Amino acid sequence: MPAPAPLAALHRDHLRQLTQRYQAALATEQLGGVVLLAGAPAFHFLDDTTASWKPNPHFSLFAPLPDAAGSAVLVPAEGEAVLLHLQPDDFWHAPPKAPRGAWLDALDFKTITSEAARDQEIAQWAAAQRGAVVTLGPGHRDPAGFRARVDFARAQKTPYELACLRAANRVAVKGHRAVQAGFEAGESEFALHLRYLAATDHEDHELPYTNIIGLDERGAILHYHHRRREAGPGESLLIDAGASYAGYAADITRSYARSPGPFQALIDAMDRLQQGLIAQLRPGIPWPAMQSACMGALAEVLVDSGLAMASKEAVLEAGLPECFMPHGLGHLLGIQVHDAGGQLADASGTLAPPPAQHPALRLTRTLEENVVVTVEPGLYFIPRFLKALREGPHHALLNWPLVEAMTPYGGIRIEDNVRITADGVENFTRDAFAAEA
Numbered sequence: 001m002p003a004p005a006p007l008a009a010l011h012r013d014h015l016r017q018l019t020q021r022y023q024a025a026l027a028t029e030q031l032g033g034v035v036l037l038a039g040a041p042a043f044h045f046l047d048d049t050t051a052s053w054k055p056n057p058h059f060s061l062f063a064p065l066p067d068a069a070g071s072a073v074l075v076p077a078e079g080e081a082v083l084l085h086l087q088p089d090d091f092w093h094a095p096p097k098a099p100r101g102a103w104l105d106a107l108d109f110k111t112i113t114s115e116a117a118r119d120q121e122i123a124q125w126a127a128a129q130r131g132a133v134v135t136l137g138p139g140h141r142d143p144a145g146f147r148a149r150v151d152f153a154r155a156q157k158t159p160y161e162l163a164c165l166r167a168a169n170r171v172a173v174k175g176h177r178a179v180q181a182g183f184e185a186g187e188s189e190f191a192l193h194l195r196y197l198a199a200t201d202h203e204d205h206e207l208p209y210t211n212i213i214g215l216d217e218r219g220a221i222l223h224y225h226h227r228r229r230e231a232g233p234g235e236s237l238l239i240d241a242g243a244s245y246a247g248y249a250a251d252i253t254r255s256y257a258r259s260p261g262p263f264q265a266l267i268d269a270m271d272r273l274q275q276g277l278i279a280q281l282r283p284g285i286p287w288p289a290m291q292s293a294c295m296g297a298l299a300e301v302l303v304d305s306g307l308a309m310a311s312k313e314a315v316l317e318a319g320l321p322e323c324f325m326p327h328g329l330g331h332l333l334g335i336q337v338h339d340a341g342g343q344l345a346d347a348s349g350t351l352a353p354p355p356a357q358h359p360a361l362r363l364t365r366t367l368e369e370n371v372v373v374t375v376e377p378g379l380y381f382i383p384r385f386l387k388a389l390r391e392g393p394h395h396a397l398l399n400w401p402l403v404e405a406m407t408p409y410g411g412i413r414i415e416d417n418v419r420i421t422a423d424g425v426e427n428f429t430r431d432a433f434a435a436e437a
Helices: 005-028 057-062 102-106 115-128 144-153 159-184 189-200 216-220 262-278 287-305 312-317 320-324 383-391 400-409 428-436
Strands: 033-037 072-076 082-086 108-112 133-136 212-215 236-241 252-257 372-375 378-380 411-413 416-420 425-427
Touching (some): 005 033, 005 057, 005 072, 005 102, 005 144, 005 159, 033 057, 072 115, 082 115, 108 115, 159 189, 159 236, 159 252, 159 372, 189 212, 212 216, 216 411, 252 262, 252 411, 262 287, 262 378, 262 400, 262 416, 287 312, 287 320, 312 320, 320 378, 320 383
Parallel strands (some): 082 108
Antiparallel strands (some): 072 082, 212 236, 236 252, 372 416, 378 411, 416 425
């Protein structure tokens, strides 16, 4: 359906800003244009069925068309971008629907009926440009200098992108509420997943990432993608599930306990920890500094809960927080769940690698206004790490009876999607939960 008028106007402005951004990168790299190929699904080995597929995100930034295999966007150094939309004359499959909406006013638009016709259009267009034309897409050499410039710039979202991210959060929260109710009713992981799909009106392939719905000890598996069909009731639930709106992603995690007690107290403590970290966010803050702040706050939770029997300083020196949270605090969010450019120090492509003590950190940049990030601290009882701690030099720092009592509950993660504003944040996720309530 066409977007509402205000969003349609934002979309037109977004496309104009996006074209200017890509053209600035083309000028800096002295290129005549760039071809953004959507790509196409790959066939399974020795089979005639295809794997799940998502378009090249650079294509999706210009054309919010999930069913656009074989299409392309052509961005010249000067002038309007061109969308070549592939609608093959095919009796085996339904052809993609023709694009609709006011956003097409900001693009030249051509329908093509075959890949050969597409390639001919691209060749003719490239020959007419003043300068070399590069291709950004599957199977082509990555023009690294160009891509770094557009990836670095895309961290700062346009008003249209912010509107889509807000909408994606509202959709995802409906699913989270439905799953919470199913957990309280004692349903299985599989049934909870089906609840989520129904509440968000998504098919599996439309999700921005594979849902993580783990009861009990499965909550300690960071990317748990199996769904047990045995009915619960589980004593704890970790749900990490998102939604898509016009290609933009929500990425939300919540943790629940069936009954009051020490595990619920840990959830409450982690929720306060997360909100305290979010309150510190503003432009000019280096993300690695937030990771360090998270480890310090997590050390306090370990001490205050009685899981650790030592001072905060001793817990930090021993590296205990990293054993209970072996992932980064968050990442960029946008047209991709882990949006590109998180470890770029500048537009020229200089990398800012994660610090040695936090190798899993996906985001190392300094925050700027209108950057959207996830904030997702966790506390997990992971057998691999607990075994190493028990056998290591710092085993006496932990309250092992309490650790063992909490281990069957798996773990906790609280994740919100937030926009950095001029003096703080806008929390898309909390706003969506409040509206849904």
